[in-house]
Amino acid sequence: MHVPAGRKLWLVSWTLVLLICITVAIGIAVLYSAGNGKWEPWAGRQLIRFGVCLAVALSIAVTDIRFWLRQAYWIYFLAFALVAGVEVAGSIGMGAQRWINLGFFQLQPSELMKFALVLALARYFHGRTAEDVARPLNLIVPALMILAPAGLVMKQPDLGTAVMLGLIGAAIFFAAGVRLWQFAVVIGGGLAAAPFAWHFLRPYQKQRILTFLDPESDPLGSGYHIIQSKIALGSGGIFGKGFLQGTQSHLNFLPEKQTDFIFTMFAEEFGLIGGLALLGLFTLIIAYCMAISLRIQSQFGRLLAFGVAATFFFYLFINTAMVMGILPVVGVPLPLVSHGGTAMLAVMIGFGLVMSANIHRDTRIGRQGSYDD
């Protein structure tokens, strides 16, 4: 069953790669516009970065899926250590940094953490039978796997990542077959705990939630982002203002146009048609990953592909819902499109894992990931 890596490249799902490339190309075009029609400072770098990330994804894809299963916990601990490291560094006086400076690139461990969690949970449930999953005691370890990093990033404070980690964990629990009444208990408990959680939120986080509920209350302060984003989207209309013609973004009324609000900029310049096309593209990518997950024989591979698709979806939904004023501004980038190295790397690692699971979809994997079970 050993297939050389070179041969495996033929087995890579090139349709998925194509969809990703189109999405990234759109992102680069928007970054080019955000730079006022220049490759500097964003579009050029994003292109190079994508090249590197694509290479990483393909290398992951051709690596045996069992290797990733066996390394899953190590990867999880490494990511967790990095998140903790950032937290410690931040607390000893480097300010509220969320990244590690690697010289050529600033690594944000919290982005990697999301896919590390998917990996670790997939491995955990791979080793548990349906009966095991039915026992609540068996859910304590995976729950801690979710809560530990979520609590850490919450302290940073990074509300967006914490929520994402919770949602990713919940999605995988759901797919792994956890009983629905258990979800009901957790959700009920969560709602009951909400008033206490509110107490622990930082003032600026409370402010964000409050202004989300009533953005007009503070049009020059926290509500400014949401209002300006809605103006940009709405004024784009059906056909948009045209490439490089977005007034809201080019005149800097739109904040963070190259990162969190890039969807707004795109939809201002390309209108409803552009916005729906981009959403459609994302839907295709997600659907493709879901389709892959359904064809995979191993529980690990299935949960991995499912988890990556879910993570990708959460990124997409939280970001776009945020810029459209459906969700509060929590600082989640639009995957593959927003400017930013780690998010791109993390998402491409995720797709690498999905492709690896796809290539090795018929590989049988033992409970501990042995090669010959």
Added chain:
Amino acid sequence: MYRDNTRSKVFTRRALLFGGGKLALLTLLAGRLYQLQVLESDQYVLQAEENRVSVRLLPPPRGRIFDRKGEELAVNRENYRVLLVPEQTKDVEGTLDAIAQLLSNGDAMDRKRILRDVRRQRSFTPVLVRENLPWDDVARLEEHAPDLPGVVIDVGQSRDYLYGPELAHVIGYVAQVSEAEQGDDPLLALPGFRVGKAGIEKVYDEALRGRAGSSQVEVNAVGRVIRELKRTEGQPGADTTTTIDLELQKLAMDRVSKHTAAAAVTLDIETGDVLAMASWPAFEPSLFNQGLTGDQWRSLIRDPLTPLNNRAINGAYAPGSTFKVAVAMAALEDRIDPEMRVFCRGVVQLGDARFHCWKKHGHGSMALLEAIEQSCDVYFYEIARRVGIDKIAAMANKLGLGLITGIDIPGEKPALIPTRKWKKEATGVAWQPGESLVAGIGQGFVLATPLQLAVMTARLSSGRAVVPKLVRKPIPPSRSAEPREPLFSDIGINVGHQKIVLEGMRRVSNSPRGTAYRARITEKGMEMAGKSGTSQVRRISASERDASGGVRKREVPWKEMEHALFIAFAPVERPRYAAAVVVEHGGGGSAVAAPIVRDLLLEAQKIEQRRASDKIARLDARAS
């Protein structure tokens, strides 16, 4: 394997369920996008436009002011200013130090005001550091500009008064808009905008100001201008031509400035044009434009000689003997025989009071003409007693005294011509017969401004209700040879009576016994006819001068000297110009004021002559 089968089935079911959930949420997003970009789009398009477009006012250039021959009196000059954009500067204080070193008078920078403006305004709004920079400073700043981020040199417009104090009282000045002046015109809210505060600048402010243009500009989120979208040009302020004759004005200022305080007015009798209006001491009008310092303002306000006051229109002086022409006119109209004789012994008794003639030993027997010529007080005591104050006042009013003349600059005083009724109302005491006598020689309650005296002279010599103007609509030149219809209506005085009074005035200046014979015009055909006045001073004439304190009056002999007055018109045969001069505490009217009037009337006629010959020369040149 079967276990995996269960897991697989559960996974498949739940994955599809989850996928369905995702699809629902994505549909929600699409729906929201539709709502924003289609249903509510109009509203957001409007808001985006409001964000982007900002309207800036373009201040129009202020209208220029010319003299009657088209000489520029007030113009706009390029005003080089140095501005500082705080956000482009790392260190505001340091940059100010650097600017101060480059300026020729850098220490005089008002740092407190600049730093206050920096604090108050948004950081991209330029703050004015200094204006009216000399060219050398501009060049030096331009040279160092690359090292001084945030320093901007810009060109504005600044009012320039080419003749400064010489026309300050007539033209007035512009200064920054005060709180109370803020109105509908958006221009007024522009920082640094100037409006007329006095003189012609104030009265004709709206016409001079023009209408603002506007520029629609695209601004970015912090309000910085990206580009201009649309421009609507405003309407420049209308140029205004005054009736002032610059040459004559300069002469008048030159003459009055030889004295401590004086005023002179010259009128065109036919048109009412004010050819010259001088008031001394004067002030530098551009100080107001640049912004007075507190010290400058206090010294102007506290100066006992009140340089800000236009004495020609608001200095109320006892007219003294110049008033006798009005009394004489009133007497003639009251059927007093001009041949009636009064014997002057130098003093006359009325009840307990004694009334003196200026000539201690008396003039002897006087008829009207001689009494005017020699300014006999006793004669006028007698006719004033006979005519009574109310008829004198009616005539004085007819001649323009005691009422606003209607000159088109602000601050004019009506001065005062008393009547019986007025006295009873104002003081509660009945009119005393002796007061009529005093009024008969232009003393007591009687007060007049230099402009009123000039108007009286003009009305008396023309018989028409001359109204003085500093700006008027141009009178179209008459094509036909027929004389133009007079501009002013007849005031209704008997022409015979008028001739007698004018003859008296002619003698004042042309008869060897006349009081002003020595200050006559000797040029043939240009002779003037006048009346001198020397009014006693117990109180200082202008009411505001009372405040300067009584103590100093006794210390300074100048304050106790009499006011010197003279009124005259010329030429005698066909009156065209009228003039009045008051020299405060100047002494004798015929000795001090008459020479000034003579110079003004002579020059006015010579200017007219020069212009006529220039015109002929031009016509000849064209013909050949």
